[in-house]
Amino acid sequence: MSSETLTIESPILNRNERLAAELRERFRAAGVYVINVLSSPGSGKTSTILATDARLREHGLRSAVIEGDIASDVDAQTMKEAGIPAVQINTGGLCHLEGNMIGQAVDALDQGVGLANIDVIFIENVGNLVCPVDFDLGENLSVMILSVPEGDDKPVKYPGIFQHAGAQLLNKVDVAPAFDFDMAAYHAVLDDLNPTAPRFAVSARTGEGMDAWCAWLANEIEAARA
Secondary structure, three states, X not given: OOOOOOOOHHHHHHHHXXXXXXXXXXXXXXXXXXXXXXXXXXXXXXHHHHHHHHHHHHHOOOEEEEEEEOOOOHHHHHHHHOOOOEEEEEOOOOOOOOHHHHHHHHHHHHHHOOHHHOOEEEEEOOOOOOHHHHOOOOOOEEEEEEEXXXXXXXXXXXXXXXXXXXXXXXXXXXHHHHOOOOHHHHHHHHHHHOOOOOEEEOOOOOOOOHHHHXXXXXXXXXXXXX
């Protein structure tokens, strides 16, 4: 008896690619720059977005956030308390966000604050170092955040997400003396995996390195809008 293997990944990804293309055109037409923030849980995505938004405001840029979590709306509430419009997506178990979810969240932002009043949308993806890489969300930039306590071996163990990222942030550098993090090894692996993506050593808590990161990002946003 012959066997048949059904591959469901391709139809799902093909559908997502179509939705991502539609989202990208929608963002372009609205003049909105979109950043897909990737990391494992606990790396400091939320605190980094908050610290980044505070500096982008100095450049006259208005942000909104789409929060992706398996459950809860804790991070979305944190954003709203900071004065940033936010929409929560609960995936119900999925380890990534997809284009159809982003489309619904963008509709909610448009009906609420209005896309015309937003310059930058941060998509805080589900904390995962594997699944989100496969799903284009129509973003201009994907940012990978690794925190010092996670260890310098993460690029070796999860090369795909580090190869995919358009910028690399190493967060929590203020606590580096307390951890056995080999900076030379970290940079050596990234030199091989993704030598062109800019790297920033930051601390969202203390502000170290955040000005350099945000100045680069503001230039990227202005260049895209021009």
